Amino acid sequence: MSRARLSLAERASYGFGDFGYSLAYNMAGAFLLYYYTTVVGLPAAAVGTIFLVARLLDAVIDPLVGVAVDKTRSRWGRTRPYFLFTAVPYVAIFIATFSVPHWSEGAQLVYAFLTFKALGIIMSLGSIPYTALMPMMTDDPADRLRLGGWRSIGTSVGVILGTAATMPLVGALGGGNEAHGFFAVTLLFGALSLVALAMLFRNCRERIADEAAASAFRVLPAMGQMLRNRAWAVCFGFCLLYFIRFGAMLGLTIFYAKDVVQKPWLIPVMLPMVSGGLLISAFIAPPILARTGIRKGCVGAIALSLALLAAMAGLDHAADVQIGTLAVPPLLLPYFAFSIVTSVTITGIFSMAAATADYHQALFGVRHEGLLSSGISTSTKVGMALGSALGAFVLAWAGYQPDAVSEAARSDIRSAYFLVAGGLLALQAAVVWLWPMDGTWRERLAPVMT
Template identity: 50%
Template sequence: MRDDLPLASPPLPASAKLAYGIGDFGFGLSWNMVGAFLLFFYTDVALLPAAAVGTLLLVSRLADAAIDPVIGIAVDRTRGRSGRARPWFKWGAVPFGLLCAATFWIPPGSEIIRLLWAVLTFGALGILFSVVNIPYGALLPMMTNRSNERLTLGSLRAAGTAISVIVATAATMPLVGALGGGDQARGFLIVGTLFGLLTTLTTLNLLRCPEQVHAPDQPHRQAVLPQVRAMIANRAWHTVFLFALLNFVRFGAVLAVTPFFAINVLGKPWMISILLPAVSGTLLIGSIIAPPYLKRMGMRRGNLIALLAALPLFALLPLTEGSTAAFLTLYLIGSVLLSITMTAIFAMAAEAIEYHEQLTGTRNEGLLSSGISLSTKIGMALGGALIAFGLASIGYVPGKGGAQVVSGLRWLYYAPIILCMIAQMAVIARYPAIRRATR
């Protein structure tokens, strides 16, 4: 490991920090509409079979295993006047916004035509998400190497994510109803177009973020395999990768199953617009309390304590289904605790890049960020696919319930939350101590 520590970068202006946080509001607005409602849209509006949808969600995201590192390496090799990350926002903002709308359009024709359209649009959306989101993740360590500012940027990003999911989950169905005039297909298309436009504008706004931390002099065309091997050998990186993967398996499963759970188990469809926004409303709270908490407790211990405190609260949830007040109380407190761990991911990802430089003398922000982006997408896909396959296995049919469906939905709702938290505790226990930049 290298003994020299980098000098601290210049302080960031407030406008740049705000632009960075708003960036994830835009990405999250469209991506979390997809995560929360695409399964429902495919099964209940486009009338596609749940098993086929589950396969689509899983295969499309696993294909990103080859695409994301390619984009990450391309970011590292980018040398433009506006930097390494920012040129990608210019190229990808408009196409990504257009695909957000196209994904929620149902072409006329047979089930095969609708399924092929879903395959094409969802696959392309994932690729374009990588084109803008991997540079976005790489941008944070390029903006600053100050640990306090990284925590601030990570918290602002978490706040942007939180607000976007609140808007996406709370407003989507009311907007679909209001703008669609009773036609859900039309309503989803209009809302997808609106959210896609906002995503494009906030992505272009990231051009205001400066790139102040530069990679040390190194060849632009390094061999790929040694870079990948070094990334995998970076204990901080693969710890964050697994921690984020498990986090987003849980998050993706909760987003996908909540509409079905609220309607068929709780018997309260109106709870959809409370439970889903609450996930991100608590993330907004977590983005405020996480920086001082994690600074005091440290990443490893702070995350472990938050997970240990949240676990019994979610384990008790099945006992409170008959009381809305008790259910929501446990749910909200547990979600606040989990929001600390989600906020920590962004700061840990930046730390993993600093740790990589200490180990190897190279930063490779694009490649390492592509891995974290990949964990997010695969996690969301695994969570969504798990629910889709689960719906097929319990014989779910839109508009029909039954004891088997209700029992199956309970397992699909609670098991991913609890199992993923236990696995996250085992993973974060391996997170290494990382030296900070000097002032």
């Protein structure tokens, strides 16, 4: 195995590549439901359908992008051309997504679907090569965990800006007009994304090549091999469930804080705690997972997360703690701990995604990083879409009316907020327990290698 030594500039640039791609995605995940239903005034059930249908189409689009990456050969390598040529279109579509015109409701729904779908397509053209880049940069497991930690840092900064900073910036830049505020914020975030993606293109290089010739790539047999790759299947399922939960909680937290707890000031407190948890876990997850292995480390993190979620639910009705002039709900402490612990698993996902190429090569003699990464990208986007749609459908099921929220609606949102998260976490634990690559996996796999 090669031991390519990665510089700090490479590690940092790789990490902030995630920031470049995820900033727009995090803002959309956290506020597009709010923007569509409250700012534009579209019906929640229709918005949920847009989220669901648009992302399910990624199950077709993402593998095509993955195949293109595996076939690409250029003077910039296999992945870096995509960073170069998709950055500006990605930012332009992001701005258009939060710029719904004053048309009829039907025309607005069509516009929302087309721009949201276009945002997903352009993101696929960048994020799939980005994920494929990690196993091309190094094959050292410790280095990959470090890259995963840097990627978690990039993710957390993207979440901080995309969630915590969005509404204050909307207010500051919009002058009381939320539509104008969202437009201004997309211009600012788009510029930051362009800088991050330029760093990714300039500083990160591919050092490990797939020896299989691009011309020998056959799509259907390659996809069949991918589906028989147990490591890939576990990573896909684990990632899908993570982002369904993350998307649902991210979208519903706004309504949970504003309408259930009835403290709107909690929105810019609870959403940053998610990003703060990601940032802290970026430093603690690599040494933990290096010691425990992916399977045991992730299952332990999920078990602790479930305990913290139960504590949050138990403290939901507890009397506020008075801190100075501010009445603070006691559930905030376990909520922050929950954000840290669950975020340990995202570093595990990044490392798992890179390792699937090693498992694939051991089984089939080829790496196919692009195709394997496309599947993980699909699980991320479909998971977020299912989670966002689930949040929208919860609001519709609860009969949510922004101007007159009933007690029954508050109760339904509260129940869904905790029960959905708990059920999905339990499923994640069951899936990751099947991870095949801890310990002496090569020796165990030897009898079935082709």
